[in-house]
Amino acid sequence: MFEIRQVAFYYGHRRVLKPLELTIDPGTWVSVVGPSGIGKSTLLFLLAGFLKPTHGEVWFRGRPVTGPDPTRGVVLQDLGLFPWLSVLENVSFGLHLRGLPPHTVRSRAEAALDLVRLREHAEEPVDALSGGMRQRVALARTLVMAPDALLLDEALSALDANTRQNLARDLRRIHNETGLTTVLVTHSIDEALAVSDRVIALNGHPAEIRGDLPLAPAANRAEAATHAELHDLIMTWIA
Protein backbone atom coordinates (compact mmCIF):
# COMPACT_ATOMS: atom_id res chain seq x y z
CA MET A 1 0.00 0.00 0.00
CA PHE A 2 2.65 2.54 1.14
CA GLU A 3 6.23 2.25 -0.03
CA ILE A 4 8.74 4.65 1.45
CA ARG A 5 11.78 4.48 -0.80
CA GLN A 6 14.94 5.97 0.68
CA VAL A 7 12.96 8.98 1.93
CA ALA A 8 14.99 11.67 3.68
CA PHE A 9 13.69 15.04 4.81
CA TYR A 10 15.30 18.36 5.72
CA TYR A 11 13.63 21.40 7.28
CA GLY A 12 15.86 24.06 5.73
CA HIS A 13 19.36 22.87 6.56
CA ARG A 14 18.21 20.73 9.49
CA ARG A 15 18.19 17.05 8.63
CA VAL A 16 15.07 15.54 10.24
CA LEU A 17 14.82 12.07 8.70
CA LYS A 18 17.65 9.81 7.56
CA PRO A 19 16.87 7.89 4.37
CA LEU A 20 14.03 5.55 5.41
CA GLU A 21 12.97 2.37 3.70
CA LEU A 22 9.57 1.06 4.72
CA THR A 23 6.63 -0.85 3.28
CA ILE A 24 3.15 -0.84 4.82
CA ASP A 25 0.86 -3.66 3.72
CA PRO A 26 -2.81 -3.06 2.84
CA GLY A 27 -5.26 -3.45 5.72
CA THR A 28 -2.68 -3.29 8.48
CA TRP A 29 -2.54 -0.87 11.38
CA VAL A 30 0.96 0.49 11.82
CA SER A 31 1.82 2.77 14.73
CA VAL A 32 4.90 4.96 14.66
CA VAL A 33 6.27 5.71 18.13
CA GLY A 34 9.16 7.85 19.26
CA PRO A 35 10.04 10.79 21.47
CA SER A 36 8.35 14.16 20.92
CA GLY A 37 9.81 16.23 18.09
CA ILE A 38 11.70 13.30 16.56
CA GLY A 39 10.00 13.50 13.15
CA LYS A 40 6.98 11.20 13.51
CA SER A 41 4.52 13.81 12.27
CA THR A 42 6.94 14.73 9.48
CA LEU A 43 6.81 11.11 8.32
CA LEU A 44 2.99 11.17 8.46
CA PHE A 45 2.90 14.47 6.52
CA LEU A 46 5.12 12.85 3.87
CA LEU A 47 2.66 9.95 3.59
CA ALA A 48 -0.23 12.44 3.39
CA GLY A 49 1.50 14.46 0.67
CA PHE A 50 1.58 17.68 2.73
CA LEU A 51 5.39 17.60 2.51
CA LYS A 52 7.64 16.51 -0.33
CA PRO A 53 10.66 14.35 0.51
CA THR A 54 14.04 16.04 0.14
CA HIS A 55 15.33 12.75 -1.23
CA GLY A 56 13.53 9.57 -2.23
CA GLU A 57 9.88 8.92 -2.97
CA VAL A 58 6.68 7.93 -1.21
CA TRP A 59 4.50 5.57 -3.22
CA PHE A 60 0.86 4.77 -2.53
CA ARG A 61 -1.06 2.05 -4.36
CA GLY A 62 1.65 1.83 -7.01
CA ARG A 63 1.87 5.57 -7.69
CA PRO A 64 4.16 8.29 -6.36
CA VAL A 65 2.55 10.65 -3.86
CA THR A 66 2.61 14.19 -5.26
CA GLY A 67 0.20 15.98 -2.93
CA PRO A 68 -2.70 15.50 -0.51
CA ASP A 69 -5.56 13.41 -1.80
CA PRO A 70 -8.84 12.20 -0.20
CA THR A 71 -7.77 8.58 -0.84
CA ARG A 72 -5.36 9.13 2.07
CA GLY A 73 -7.57 10.48 4.85
CA VAL A 74 -5.83 12.47 7.56
CA VAL A 75 -6.91 13.28 11.11
CA LEU A 76 -4.58 15.98 12.38
CA GLN A 77 -3.50 16.57 15.95
CA ASP A 78 -5.31 19.95 15.96
CA LEU A 79 -8.20 18.37 13.99
CA GLY A 80 -8.66 21.42 11.75
CA LEU A 81 -12.45 21.41 12.09
CA PHE A 82 -14.21 24.35 10.48
CA PRO A 83 -15.88 26.33 13.29
CA TRP A 84 -18.26 28.16 10.95
CA LEU A 85 -19.91 24.87 10.00
CA SER A 86 -22.11 22.47 11.95
CA VAL A 87 -21.09 18.88 12.64
CA LEU A 88 -23.00 17.63 9.58
CA GLU A 89 -21.62 20.43 7.38
CA ASN A 90 -18.07 19.63 8.48
CA VAL A 91 -18.57 15.99 7.55
CA SER A 92 -20.21 16.96 4.23
CA PHE A 93 -17.41 19.37 3.24
CA GLY A 94 -15.36 16.97 1.10
CA LEU A 95 -18.46 15.40 -0.49
CA HIS A 96 -19.67 18.83 -1.67
CA LEU A 97 -16.28 19.34 -3.31
CA ARG A 98 -16.89 16.17 -5.30
CA GLY A 99 -20.07 17.72 -6.65
CA LEU A 100 -22.37 14.98 -5.36
CA PRO A 101 -26.12 15.69 -5.24
CA PRO A 102 -27.30 17.13 -1.89
CA HIS A 103 -29.37 14.08 -0.88
CA THR A 104 -26.39 11.76 -1.50
CA VAL A 105 -24.13 14.07 0.49
CA ARG A 106 -26.55 14.12 3.39
CA SER A 107 -27.15 10.38 3.51
CA ARG A 108 -23.43 9.58 3.30
CA ALA A 109 -22.58 12.18 5.95
CA GLU A 110 -25.26 10.82 8.26
CA ALA A 111 -23.96 7.28 7.75
CA ALA A 112 -20.45 8.48 8.69
CA LEU A 113 -21.87 10.15 11.81
CA ASP A 114 -23.60 6.87 12.69
CA LEU A 115 -20.25 5.13 12.42
CA VAL A 116 -18.74 7.44 15.04
CA ARG A 117 -21.97 7.59 17.07
CA LEU A 118 -22.60 11.32 16.60
CA ARG A 119 -25.80 11.36 14.54
CA GLU A 120 -27.81 13.11 17.24
CA HIS A 121 -25.30 16.00 17.31
CA ALA A 122 -25.42 16.55 13.52
CA GLU A 123 -26.86 20.06 13.64
CA GLU A 124 -24.68 21.39 16.47
CA PRO A 125 -21.77 23.75 15.92
CA VAL A 126 -18.49 21.88 16.35
CA ASP A 127 -17.31 24.36 19.00
CA ALA A 128 -20.14 23.21 21.25
CA LEU A 129 -18.75 19.66 21.41
CA SER A 130 -16.33 18.08 23.86
CA GLY A 131 -12.77 17.12 22.84
CA GLY A 132 -13.62 13.48 22.22
CA MET A 133 -16.67 14.33 20.17
CA ARG A 134 -14.70 16.80 18.08
CA GLN A 135 -12.18 14.02 17.45
CA ARG A 136 -15.02 11.83 16.22
CA VAL A 137 -16.25 14.59 13.88
CA ALA A 138 -12.76 14.84 12.36
CA LEU A 139 -12.72 11.07 11.96
CA ALA A 140 -16.18 11.02 10.32
CA ARG A 141 -15.16 13.86 7.99
CA THR A 142 -12.23 11.74 6.83
CA LEU A 143 -14.04 8.39 6.66
CA VAL A 144 -16.96 9.79 4.65
CA MET A 145 -14.56 10.24 1.73
CA ALA A 146 -14.09 6.43 1.66
CA PRO A 147 -10.28 6.64 1.81
CA ASP A 148 -7.99 3.67 1.22
CA ALA A 149 -5.72 4.71 4.07
CA LEU A 150 -6.25 6.55 7.32
CA LEU A 151 -3.42 8.66 8.73
CA LEU A 152 -3.80 9.64 12.39
CA ASP A 153 -1.49 12.26 13.89
CA GLU A 154 -1.55 11.89 17.69
CA ALA A 155 -5.27 11.34 17.31
CA LEU A 156 -5.82 10.28 20.91
CA SER A 157 -3.17 12.25 22.78
CA ALA A 158 -5.18 15.26 23.89
CA LEU A 159 -7.96 13.20 25.45
CA ASP A 160 -8.50 12.00 29.00
CA ALA A 161 -7.79 8.35 29.75
CA ASN A 162 -11.39 7.18 29.60
CA THR A 163 -12.20 8.98 26.36
CA ARG A 164 -8.91 7.80 24.84
CA GLN A 165 -9.75 4.19 25.62
CA ASN A 166 -13.26 4.48 24.14
CA LEU A 167 -12.04 6.19 21.00
CA ALA A 168 -9.18 3.72 20.54
CA ARG A 169 -11.68 0.88 20.76
CA ASP A 170 -13.93 2.61 18.21
CA LEU A 171 -11.00 3.28 15.88
CA ARG A 172 -9.97 -0.35 15.98
CA ARG A 173 -13.58 -1.45 15.34
CA ILE A 174 -13.81 0.89 12.34
CA HIS A 175 -10.43 -0.35 11.10
CA ASN A 176 -11.62 -3.96 11.30
CA GLU A 177 -14.94 -3.15 9.62
CA THR A 178 -13.52 -1.08 6.78
CA GLY A 179 -10.20 -2.85 6.22
CA LEU A 180 -8.47 0.52 6.03
CA THR A 181 -4.70 0.71 6.06
CA THR A 182 -4.07 2.82 9.15
CA VAL A 183 -0.97 4.68 10.26
CA LEU A 184 -1.05 6.17 13.76
CA VAL A 185 1.66 8.49 14.98
CA THR A 186 1.84 8.55 18.76
CA HIS A 187 4.26 9.10 21.60
CA SER A 188 2.36 6.56 23.71
CA ILE A 189 3.70 3.01 23.57
CA ASP A 190 0.66 1.70 25.44
CA GLU A 191 -1.66 3.26 22.89
CA ALA A 192 0.35 1.76 20.02
CA LEU A 193 0.36 -1.69 21.62
CA ALA A 194 -3.38 -1.52 22.27
CA VAL A 195 -4.47 -0.95 18.68
CA SER A 196 -1.71 -1.87 16.22
CA ASP A 197 -0.68 -4.81 14.09
CA ARG A 198 2.83 -3.46 13.88
CA VAL A 199 4.85 -0.86 15.80
CA ILE A 200 7.71 1.09 14.28
CA ALA A 201 10.08 2.99 16.57
CA LEU A 202 11.77 6.19 15.36
CA ASN A 203 14.68 7.73 17.22
CA GLY A 204 17.92 9.64 16.72
CA HIS A 205 18.91 12.97 15.21
CA PRO A 206 18.23 12.75 12.32
CA ALA A 207 15.59 10.12 12.97
CA GLU A 208 15.90 6.58 11.74
CA ILE A 209 13.94 3.37 12.27
CA ARG A 210 15.31 1.77 15.43
CA GLY A 211 12.78 -1.02 15.69
CA ASP A 212 10.02 -2.71 13.72
CA LEU A 213 7.77 -4.99 15.75
CA PRO A 214 4.98 -7.10 14.23
CA LEU A 215 2.31 -7.86 16.80
CA ALA A 216 -0.02 -10.79 17.27
CA PRO A 217 -3.74 -9.86 17.33
CA ALA A 218 -4.52 -7.90 20.50
CA ALA A 219 -6.83 -10.62 21.85
CA ASN A 220 -3.93 -13.09 21.90
CA ARG A 221 -1.61 -10.85 23.92
CA ALA A 222 -3.81 -9.68 26.73
CA GLU A 223 -1.46 -10.93 29.44
CA ALA A 224 0.06 -8.08 31.43
CA ALA A 225 3.53 -9.63 31.35
CA THR A 226 3.55 -9.77 27.55
CA HIS A 227 2.38 -6.20 27.30
CA ALA A 228 5.03 -5.09 29.77
CA GLU A 229 7.74 -7.00 27.90
CA LEU A 230 6.78 -5.43 24.59
CA HIS A 231 6.61 -2.03 26.25
CA ASP A 232 10.11 -2.47 27.67
CA LEU A 233 11.45 -3.66 24.31
CA ILE A 234 10.10 -0.58 22.52
CA MET A 235 11.43 1.64 25.32
CA THR A 236 14.95 0.39 24.62
CA TRP A 237 14.54 1.60 21.01
CA ILE A 238 13.23 5.07 21.77
CA ALA A 239 14.84 5.90 25.12
Place this chain on the structure above:
Amino acid sequence: MDPTVSGRRRRWHWGYVSVPAAVLIWYGATRGVPAFIFPGPLDVLQTALASLSTRTFYEGLGASLFRLLVGFGAGGVLGSALGIAAGRFRGIDEALGPFVSFFQAVPPITWVPLFVMVLGIGNLPIMSVVTMASLFPVIIAVEGGMRAIPKSQTLAARALGARGWPIVVRFYLPALQPSLAGGLRVGFGIAWRSLVASEMVGGNNGIGFSIQTAGQVGNMSAVVFGILVIGALSLLFDGLVLRPLERGQRTGPRRRSPAARAAEGIDA
Protein backbone atom coordinates in the same frame (compact mmCIF):
# COMPACT_ATOMS: atom_id res chain seq x y z
CA MET B 1 -43.57 41.34 35.05
CA ASP B 2 -40.49 39.41 36.07
CA PRO B 3 -37.90 40.00 33.32
CA THR B 4 -36.51 36.50 33.76
CA VAL B 5 -39.93 35.13 32.96
CA SER B 6 -40.91 37.55 30.20
CA GLY B 7 -37.70 36.92 28.29
CA ARG B 8 -35.16 39.44 27.04
CA ARG B 9 -35.90 43.07 27.97
CA ARG B 10 -34.55 45.80 25.77
CA ARG B 11 -31.42 47.23 27.42
CA TRP B 12 -31.33 50.96 28.18
CA HIS B 13 -29.26 52.82 25.58
CA TRP B 14 -27.73 56.21 26.37
CA GLY B 15 -28.20 57.18 22.72
CA TYR B 16 -31.89 57.72 23.56
CA VAL B 17 -30.77 60.71 25.64
CA SER B 18 -27.61 61.90 23.89
CA VAL B 19 -29.14 62.38 20.42
CA PRO B 20 -32.15 64.51 21.56
CA ALA B 21 -29.78 66.40 23.90
CA ALA B 22 -27.45 67.20 20.99
CA VAL B 23 -30.42 68.46 18.93
CA LEU B 24 -31.53 70.64 21.85
CA ILE B 25 -28.02 72.06 22.28
CA TRP B 26 -27.89 72.69 18.53
CA TYR B 27 -31.25 74.44 18.75
CA GLY B 28 -30.12 76.58 21.70
CA ALA B 29 -26.79 77.47 20.11
CA THR B 30 -28.36 78.64 16.84
CA ARG B 31 -31.21 80.69 18.29
CA GLY B 32 -30.89 84.22 17.00
CA VAL B 33 -28.13 83.26 14.57
CA PRO B 34 -29.03 83.87 10.89
CA ALA B 35 -29.71 80.64 8.99
CA PHE B 36 -27.21 81.54 6.23
CA ILE B 37 -24.43 81.47 8.89
CA PHE B 38 -25.42 78.54 11.14
CA PRO B 39 -28.90 77.07 10.59
CA GLY B 40 -30.83 75.54 13.44
CA PRO B 41 -32.66 72.19 13.42
CA LEU B 42 -35.95 73.72 12.27
CA ASP B 43 -34.28 75.47 9.30
CA VAL B 44 -32.66 72.20 8.28
CA LEU B 45 -35.95 70.35 8.72
CA GLN B 46 -37.67 72.82 6.40
CA THR B 47 -34.93 72.38 3.80
CA ALA B 48 -35.10 68.61 4.20
CA LEU B 49 -38.85 68.53 3.60
CA ALA B 50 -38.45 70.74 0.55
CA SER B 51 -35.56 68.69 -0.84
CA LEU B 52 -37.23 65.34 -0.27
CA SER B 53 -40.10 66.41 -2.50
CA THR B 54 -37.83 67.26 -5.46
CA ARG B 55 -36.59 64.92 -8.16
CA THR B 56 -33.12 66.51 -8.12
CA PHE B 57 -32.45 65.20 -4.62
CA TYR B 58 -33.17 61.60 -5.58
CA GLU B 59 -31.18 61.88 -8.82
CA GLY B 60 -28.17 63.16 -6.87
CA LEU B 61 -28.62 60.48 -4.22
CA GLY B 62 -28.93 57.79 -6.89
CA ALA B 63 -25.78 59.02 -8.66
CA SER B 64 -23.79 58.93 -5.41
CA LEU B 65 -25.06 55.48 -4.41
CA PHE B 66 -24.33 54.10 -7.89
CA ARG B 67 -20.73 55.37 -7.73
CA LEU B 68 -20.36 54.05 -4.21
CA LEU B 69 -21.69 50.59 -4.98
CA VAL B 70 -19.65 50.14 -8.16
CA GLY B 71 -16.44 51.68 -6.76
CA PHE B 72 -16.71 50.00 -3.37
CA GLY B 73 -17.79 46.71 -4.93
CA ALA B 74 -14.77 46.74 -7.24
CA GLY B 75 -12.46 47.63 -4.31
CA GLY B 76 -13.97 44.88 -2.17
CA VAL B 77 -13.71 42.16 -4.80
CA LEU B 78 -10.24 43.17 -6.00
CA GLY B 79 -9.00 43.69 -2.43
CA SER B 80 -10.30 40.25 -1.38
CA ALA B 81 -8.69 38.55 -4.38
CA LEU B 82 -5.33 40.27 -3.85
CA GLY B 83 -5.47 39.69 -0.07
CA ILE B 84 -6.13 35.97 -0.54
CA ALA B 85 -3.39 35.71 -3.17
CA ALA B 86 -0.93 37.57 -0.92
CA GLY B 87 -1.84 35.39 2.04
CA ARG B 88 -1.53 32.23 -0.02
CA PHE B 89 1.66 32.94 -2.00
CA ARG B 90 4.70 34.52 -0.39
CA GLY B 91 5.93 35.88 -3.74
CA ILE B 92 2.72 37.86 -4.28
CA ASP B 93 2.83 39.10 -0.69
CA GLU B 94 6.38 40.35 -1.14
CA ALA B 95 5.63 41.90 -4.54
CA LEU B 96 2.47 43.62 -3.30
CA GLY B 97 3.76 44.72 0.13
CA PRO B 98 5.57 47.94 -0.89
CA PHE B 99 2.63 49.14 -2.99
CA VAL B 100 0.10 48.49 -0.22
CA SER B 101 2.26 50.34 2.34
CA PHE B 102 2.79 53.24 -0.07
CA PHE B 103 -0.71 53.71 -1.44
CA GLN B 104 -2.62 53.19 1.79
CA ALA B 105 -0.79 56.25 3.15
CA VAL B 106 -1.93 58.41 0.21
CA PRO B 107 -5.28 60.19 0.85
CA PRO B 108 -7.67 58.92 -1.86
CA ILE B 109 -8.90 62.43 -2.69
CA THR B 110 -5.45 63.30 -4.06
CA TRP B 111 -6.15 60.99 -7.02
CA VAL B 112 -9.05 63.15 -8.25
CA PRO B 113 -7.07 65.60 -10.48
CA LEU B 114 -5.15 62.77 -12.14
CA PHE B 115 -8.22 60.58 -12.68
CA VAL B 116 -10.25 63.53 -14.03
CA MET B 117 -7.43 64.34 -16.43
CA VAL B 118 -7.09 60.74 -17.60
CA LEU B 119 -10.72 59.57 -17.45
CA GLY B 120 -12.59 62.85 -17.91
CA ILE B 121 -15.46 64.33 -15.89
CA GLY B 122 -18.22 61.89 -14.91
CA ASN B 123 -18.71 58.71 -12.96
CA LEU B 124 -15.49 56.94 -13.87
CA PRO B 125 -12.91 59.11 -12.06
CA ILE B 126 -15.03 59.27 -8.89
CA MET B 127 -15.67 55.52 -8.90
CA SER B 128 -11.94 54.98 -9.38
CA VAL B 129 -11.19 57.12 -6.31
CA VAL B 130 -13.75 55.11 -4.31
CA THR B 131 -12.11 51.88 -5.49
CA MET B 132 -8.66 53.14 -4.47
CA ALA B 133 -10.07 54.18 -1.10
CA SER B 134 -11.58 50.78 -0.27
CA LEU B 135 -8.96 48.56 -1.91
CA PHE B 136 -6.08 48.80 0.54
CA PRO B 137 -7.97 48.36 3.85
CA VAL B 138 -9.56 45.23 2.38
CA ILE B 139 -6.21 43.84 1.15
CA ILE B 140 -4.62 44.41 4.57
CA ALA B 141 -7.54 42.89 6.47
CA VAL B 142 -7.85 39.83 4.22
CA GLU B 143 -4.13 39.18 4.16
CA GLY B 144 -4.07 39.37 7.97
CA GLY B 145 -7.06 37.03 8.06
CA MET B 146 -5.27 34.54 5.83
CA ARG B 147 -2.34 34.46 8.24
CA ALA B 148 -4.73 33.88 11.14
CA ILE B 149 -6.35 30.77 9.63
CA PRO B 150 -5.05 27.79 11.62
CA LYS B 151 -2.69 25.70 9.50
CA SER B 152 -4.55 22.54 10.51
CA GLN B 153 -7.74 23.88 8.86
CA THR B 154 -5.94 24.59 5.59
CA LEU B 155 -4.30 21.15 5.62
CA ALA B 156 -7.62 19.48 6.42
CA ALA B 157 -9.32 21.28 3.52
CA ARG B 158 -6.55 20.24 1.14
CA ALA B 159 -6.63 16.64 2.38
CA LEU B 160 -10.37 16.59 1.65
CA GLY B 161 -9.66 17.53 -1.93
CA ALA B 162 -10.10 21.33 -1.87
CA ARG B 163 -7.95 23.11 -4.41
CA GLY B 164 -8.29 25.82 -7.04
CA TRP B 165 -11.50 27.83 -7.12
CA PRO B 166 -13.48 25.56 -4.71
CA ILE B 167 -10.93 26.07 -1.92
CA VAL B 168 -11.44 29.85 -2.29
CA VAL B 169 -15.24 29.69 -2.30
CA ARG B 170 -15.84 26.87 0.16
CA PHE B 171 -12.94 27.37 2.54
CA TYR B 172 -11.06 30.68 2.37
CA LEU B 173 -14.06 33.00 2.04
CA PRO B 174 -16.00 31.52 4.99
CA ALA B 175 -12.83 31.30 7.08
CA LEU B 176 -12.05 34.93 6.24
CA GLN B 177 -15.51 36.28 6.92
CA PRO B 178 -14.68 38.12 10.18
CA SER B 179 -11.55 39.78 8.82
CA LEU B 180 -13.18 40.47 5.46
CA ALA B 181 -16.17 42.08 7.19
CA GLY B 182 -13.79 44.18 9.33
CA GLY B 183 -11.84 45.26 6.23
CA LEU B 184 -15.05 46.09 4.37
CA ARG B 185 -16.29 48.23 7.27
CA VAL B 186 -13.07 50.22 7.37
CA GLY B 187 -12.94 50.39 3.56
CA PHE B 188 -16.55 51.52 3.39
CA GLY B 189 -15.93 54.41 5.79
CA ILE B 190 -12.98 55.66 3.75
CA ALA B 191 -14.78 55.03 0.44
CA TRP B 192 -17.85 56.98 1.53
CA ARG B 193 -15.79 59.98 2.68
CA SER B 194 -13.74 59.86 -0.52
CA LEU B 195 -16.88 59.71 -2.64
CA VAL B 196 -18.33 62.88 -1.12
CA ALA B 197 -14.98 64.69 -1.29
CA SER B 198 -14.48 63.63 -4.92
CA GLU B 199 -17.95 64.82 -5.89
CA MET B 200 -17.21 68.16 -4.23
CA VAL B 201 -13.99 68.54 -6.21
CA GLY B 202 -14.62 66.83 -9.52
CA GLY B 203 -18.32 65.93 -9.75
CA ASN B 204 -21.22 67.32 -11.74
CA ASN B 205 -23.95 65.80 -9.53
CA GLY B 206 -24.33 63.71 -6.34
CA ILE B 207 -24.51 64.49 -2.62
CA GLY B 208 -21.01 65.99 -2.46
CA PHE B 209 -21.72 68.18 -5.49
CA SER B 210 -25.01 69.36 -3.90
CA ILE B 211 -23.21 70.35 -0.69
CA GLN B 212 -20.53 72.18 -2.65
CA THR B 213 -23.12 74.06 -4.73
CA ALA B 214 -25.22 74.92 -1.66
CA GLY B 215 -22.10 76.22 0.12
CA GLN B 216 -21.21 78.44 -2.82
CA VAL B 217 -24.62 80.15 -2.74
CA GLY B 218 -24.66 80.42 1.07
CA ASN B 219 -27.46 77.86 1.62
CA MET B 220 -26.12 76.47 4.87
CA SER B 221 -29.35 74.63 5.65
CA ALA B 222 -28.82 72.55 2.51
CA VAL B 223 -25.18 72.00 3.51
CA VAL B 224 -26.18 70.68 6.94
CA PHE B 225 -28.96 68.58 5.39
CA GLY B 226 -26.39 67.05 3.02
CA ILE B 227 -24.12 66.24 5.95
CA LEU B 228 -27.03 64.57 7.77
CA VAL B 229 -27.90 62.52 4.69
CA ILE B 230 -24.28 61.32 4.40
CA GLY B 231 -24.16 60.27 8.06
CA ALA B 232 -27.60 58.62 7.95
CA LEU B 233 -26.79 56.58 4.85
CA SER B 234 -23.50 55.46 6.33
CA LEU B 235 -25.23 54.36 9.54
CA LEU B 236 -27.91 52.57 7.52
CA PHE B 237 -25.41 50.63 5.38
CA ASP B 238 -23.30 49.79 8.41
CA GLY B 239 -26.31 48.57 10.38
CA LEU B 240 -28.03 46.68 7.56
CA VAL B 241 -25.06 45.14 5.74
CA LEU B 242 -21.66 45.38 7.40
CA ARG B 243 -22.49 44.67 11.04
CA PRO B 244 -24.68 41.63 10.25
CA LEU B 245 -21.88 40.36 8.01
CA GLU B 246 -19.44 40.66 10.90
CA ARG B 247 -21.83 39.07 13.38
CA GLY B 248 -22.83 36.26 11.01
CA GLN B 249 -19.63 34.29 11.57
CA ARG B 250 -19.66 31.26 13.86
CA THR B 251 -16.24 31.42 15.47
CA GLY B 252 -14.67 31.26 18.88
CA PRO B 253 -15.37 28.98 21.79
CA ARG B 254 -18.98 28.38 22.61
CA ARG B 255 -20.75 26.91 25.55
CA ARG B 256 -21.19 23.22 25.06
CA SER B 257 -24.72 22.28 24.20
CA PRO B 258 -26.74 20.47 26.90
CA ALA B 259 -26.80 17.36 24.67
CA ALA B 260 -23.01 17.45 24.32
CA ARG B 261 -22.56 17.89 28.06
CA ALA B 262 -24.94 15.03 28.77
CA ALA B 263 -23.20 12.79 26.24
CA GLU B 264 -19.84 13.65 27.72
CA GLY B 265 -20.80 11.89 30.90
CA ILE B 266 -21.08 8.55 29.14
CA ASP B 267 -18.78 9.03 26.20
CA ALA B 268 -16.79 12.14 25.45
